[in-house]
Amino acid sequence: MANKMATKNLKLFYKNFQALKDVTLPVIENKVTALIGPSGCGKSTFLKTLNRMNDVIDGTKIEGEVFLDGINIYESGLDPVALRKKVGMVFQRPNPFPMSIYDNIAYGPRIHGIKNRSALDDIVEKGLRSAALWDEVKDRLHKSALGLSGGQQQRLVIARVLAVDPEVILMDEPASALDPISTSKLEDLIHQLKTQYTIIIVTHNMQQAARISDYTGFFLNGQMLEYDLTNNIFTAPRKKQTEDYITGRFG
Numbered sequence: 001m002a003n004k005m006a007t008k009n010l011k012l013f014y015k016n017f018q019a020l021k022d023v024t025l026p027v028i029e030n031k032v033t034a035l036i037g038p039s040g041c042g043k044s045t046f047l048k049t050l051n052r053m054n055d056v057i058d059g060t061k062i063e064g065e066v067f068l069d070g071i072n073i074y075e076s077g078l079d080p081v082a083l084r085k086k087v088g089m090v091f092q093r094p095n096p097f098p099m100s101i102y103d104n105i106a107y108g109p110r111i112h113g114i115k116n117r118s119a120l121d122d123i124v125e126k127g128l129r130s131a132a133l134w135d136e137v138k139d140r141l142h143k144s145a146l147g148l149s150g151g152q153q154q155r156l157v158i159a160r161v162l163a164v165d166p167e168v169i170l171m172d173e174p175a176s177a178l179d180p181i182s183t184s185k186l187e188d189l190i191h192q193l194k195t196q197y198t199i200i201i202v203t204h205n206m207q208q209a210a211r212i213s214d215y216t217g218f219f220l221n222g223q224m225l226e227y228d229l230t231n232n233i234f235t236a237p238r239k240k241q242t243e244d245y246i247t248g249r250f251g
Contacts, residue, residue, distance in 0.1 A: 151182025
């Protein structure tokens with residue numbers, strides 16, 4: 001199994017506070033890696049290091065290495081905008097732009113220089129089909145995206161990420177604001193997407209992690225205490241803290 005991404009001895013500081021401590025994690029290509037752990041343990045902070053979203057926060061200092069296809073993404077001269085095209089992010093709450101469904105999907109490709117209407121039409125349809133949304137919205141492409149349900153908005157955001165042809169998709173608790181039916185659709189979509197993309201998902205829902213991921217990393221107090229095949233983490237964890245967390249003794 002090839003690593004699509006990997007971190008080595010990754011540390012992150014917000015001014016004097018150390019939020020991540022020596023995190024070393026492989027991210028296997030075309031697999032789903034789940035990150036679990038109690039609130040405030042560093043999962044989301046770690047996720048944002050993978051496409052340099054922490055760069056925009058004042059007082060942030062990073063040590064260690066983060067690799068994408070063997071290249072350290074924190075090397076000087078590497079363009080964070082180009083990186084974020086390859087490593088897309090889906091946030092906790094759906095955040096469609098206040099524009100039409102079509103323009104939401106076409107936004108990224110237009111920024112990257114695609115102006116041809118026929119090409120944009122193809123990208124929009126492909127993105128919406130890939131996000132399992134095309135049949136639900138194909139007759140209202142020029143209506144506001146804000147009129148969609150929460151679950152549809154989250155799949156629209158995924159379609160928007162897919163439209164710029166990423167290689168890795170980061171998801172920060174993407175189902176936390178969704179109802180059970182929308183969550184089930186999102187999980188089905190993640191299963192389909194991993195045939196083409198590498199996915200890393202932060203989730204507070206351990207049943208969800210067990211259902212959708214191939215590998216799981218358990219975070220506690222800024223450290224990754226344990227990483228293994230998901231089945232091993234949930235049935236035979238090596239660390240007592242992992243067992244205590246997944247059995248509900250804390251968290």
